[in-house]
Each structure stands twice: as structure tokens, then as C-alpha cells.
Amino acid sequence: MTRISVFGISTLAILAGSATLAFSAELVDMVRELNSDQYRMVSGIAAAREDVAKRVESIDRALPSLPAEELKTETSTWAAATYLLCGGPSKSLRILMENEAFAKSQTALVWGSLAFAEGRLNDARKLLDPLDASLFPTTLAGHLSLVQGGLLLGSDKPNAQRRLKYARLVMPDSLVEEAALRRELLTLDSITQFDGIEKLARRYAEKYSKSPFAPRFWENLRDATVGRALSVDYSKTASMETLLSAMPSPRQVEMHLDISKKAILSARLDIAQEEVAKAKSVARSVAEGSRVQLFLALIAAMSVSPADVALISGVKNDIALTPSDHELKRIVIDAMRQVPTAILMQTALLRKNEQERSTSIDSSNFERPIESSVRKVLAESDELLTKAARE
Numbered sequence: 001m002t003r004i005s006v007f008g009i010s011t012l013a014i015l016a017g018s019a020t021l022a023f024s025a026e027l028v029d030m031v032r033e034l035n036s037d038q039y040r041m042v043s044g045i046a047a048a049r050e051d052v053a054k055r056v057e058s059i060d061r062a063l064p065s066l067p068a069e070e071l072k073t074e075t076s077t078w079a080a081a082t083y084l085l086c087g088g089p090s091k092s093l094r095i096l097m098e099n100e101a102f103a104k105s106q107t108a109l110v111w112g113s114l115a116f117a118e119g120r121l122n123d124a125r126k127l128l129d130p131l132d133a134s135l136f137p138t139t140l141a142g143h144l145s146l147v148q149g150g151l152l153l154g155s156d157k158p159n160a161q162r163r164l165k166y167a168r169l170v171m172p173d174s175l176v177e178e179a180a181l182r183r184e185l186l187t188l189d190s191i192t193q194f195d196g197i198e199k200l201a202r203r204y205a206e207k208y209s210k211s212p213f214a215p216r217f218w219e220n221l222r223d224a225t226v227g228r229a230l231s232v233d234y235s236k237t238a239s240m241e242t243l244l245s246a247m248p249s250p251r252q253v254e255m256h257l258d259i260s261k262k263a264i265l266s267a268r269l270d271i272a273q274e275e276v277a278k279a280k281s282v283a284r285s286v287a288e289g290s291r292v293q294l295f296l297a298l299i300a301a302m303s304v305s306p307a308d309v310a311l312i313s314g315v316k317n318d319i320a321l322t323p324s325d326h327e328l329k330r331i332v333i334d335a336m337r338q339v340p341t342a343i344l345m346q347t348a349l350l351r352k353n354e355q356e357r358s359t360s361i362d363s364s365n366f367e368r369p370i371e372s373s374v375r376k377v378l379a380e381s382d383e384l385l386t387k388a389a390r391e
Helices: 002-042 047-065 074-085 091-098 104-117 121-128 138-151 157-170 175-185 194-207 214-229 234-244 249-265 269-282 286-303 323-337 341-357 369-377 381-390
Strands: none
Touching (some): 002 074, 047 091, 074 104, 074 138, 121 138, 138 157, 157 175, 175 194, 175 214, 194 214, 194 234, 214 249, 249 269, 249 286, 249 323, 269 286, 286 323
């Protein structure tokens, strides 16, 4: 009986140990599968969004049932931290952490991850920034480095960029890489680091153009391209055209018209005309067509017949114009009304001479009198237009 009893006790102990190990493997596997679902989601698989939600729900249900001794292992602690850093809810884990359930050696990691999940970003930065992501398993290292980089965006772009590059390096083909690409774009200067921006855009277009988060990337890329467009190297922006074709058509139209706005406000009608032509080629809706027509009218009035305000006022489907379109229209009309009569006469004479000689002066190297005059009037109008765009 004793031998049977001892054997029975040993068997129960073995079974209990096996159950604990199985639960550990289950938690780690569930977090790994969550990352897999998230990659499928950013790859553009629509059903994966629901899979991600279900996976998060199942992990959250499982957490309170984990044995205390199981939670003390580094493997479980790392999995729990990864879960928080990749978007898992914090409520269940906060209860466990307040009961000192996790490995004490990982205190900064788990509390920093919890602070991040709860939106306490200053606390998260203080706890997570000193940690060396390379000392952790790959999946955790990727998520940790991504969060560390994101938390530094507003204060230390060089270090943010370094962390984000590392996150992309250790976790390619993942939500981590997709998010790191979006964030790293914000660390680059659109004038001096445009080659880097182009490299990030190529990778994003190749892997994540169907991600539900792609609109954020295209928005950031648009801002970078707008900044580049008015630099001395505008011609190099043409190398982005193939990449920009990965954008949905409405975003391409929006981007080109935004560049055109900046160019109009700087009286760079050569750039404005080129960008409106690009917008026209990809415009599909009536509203987009109406906006294109407005910009064409603005450019024509400024370069051909500045006195003909009716050319602008007569644009059809006025209701389709955005608040910033209306503000741009008003600014240009007001600017043209301030142009001296002598300037208008000089511009008209120049235009007549061009037509008679069947030649056109290269506007990239020559500025018509009207453009010079309007440039001065528009010098501080960009701020007004930016305000209108926010309303």
C-alpha cells in the first residue's frame, strides 16, 4: 500500500508539473499566435482582425487561471509583458502584478509594460528606456524596442530611430515591422534624409500596403513629400511615383493637391501645375474633379489672366471643395486684387510676346512679374491655410 501510495503521490506530482508546463506552453503559444494573427492583419487579410480580437479575449480569460508558480517563471513573465506591449488589455494582469505574481527579476519590464498598456507613457518611458532589448527573446525584443522607440519620438529622434531600426531587424514580416516603419518615417528629415524615406516607403508598399494602418503611413509620407516638393531637389520626388501608386486613388489626389497648395502659396506655378496634372490623372470622383478644376483655374488666373477673377469664381460643384480649398481660393483672389496695374500690363505683354513667338519661357528659371508680386502677398498665407484645413 505504501508503495502504491508513494507511486500515486509521485504520479500526481508529475501530472501537476506537466499541467503547469502545458499551461506555460499554452500562454507562450497563445501570445505567439496573437503575433501571427497581427501579422496576417497588417498583411491585409480582413478576417485576421476578428481573429486578433478573439485571441486577445481567450488570453485574457486564461490569465487568471495560471498557477502562481507558473507565473513566477521568466518564460511566463516575458509572455505577459509581450502581451501588454502588443496591445493586450491590462486589467487582468494588473491584478496579478499587484499580488506580486511575476518574477521579481523582471519588475521594471512588467511594470513598464503595464504602464504602457494603461497609457501612462512617462512612467513607461522611465521604466522601459534603460532596458536592453537585445537581452530578451526575439518576439519580446521586437515589441520592447518598438515601444521604446515610439516613446522617444517627441524627445530624442536619433535614439528613437535606432530602437525602431532594431525592432524591424529582429521582427521582419510582423506587426512590429509595420508599426516601426510608420514610426521611423517620423524620425527622418524630408529634405536631408529623403533617400531614407524612400527606402522605408518601398518596404512598406511591398509588404503592408493593405494594412488597416496604411492610411497613417500614407499621411506621414504625404507630409514628407510635401516638404520635399518645395526644396531645391523637387525633381527627385519623381522617383517616388511608382511607390505612391500603391496609395488608394483618393489619397494620391489629396497628396498632389496638397503639394500644389504649397507651391501656389510660394508662387511656384511650375510645381503647382505639374502636381495638379498628376492629381487629374488619378482623380476618379466628381468631387476630386471639382477640386482639380479649382486648382487649374487658380494657376491659370495667376499665370495667364490675373485680372479674370471670374475664372476662379465660376468653378462648378463648389460644395465639393474643402475648407482649405475655399481659403486658398479667397487668398489667391485677394492677392491678385492687390497686384499693381503696371504688373498686370507687364504680364499681359510678356504673354503676348510668348504667343507670337510660339515659345514659352521656362518657369523653373524665370519668374513672371505677376508671380513675383503675388509671392510677396502670399508670404504669410500658409498659416491661414493650415488653420482652415484643421476646421
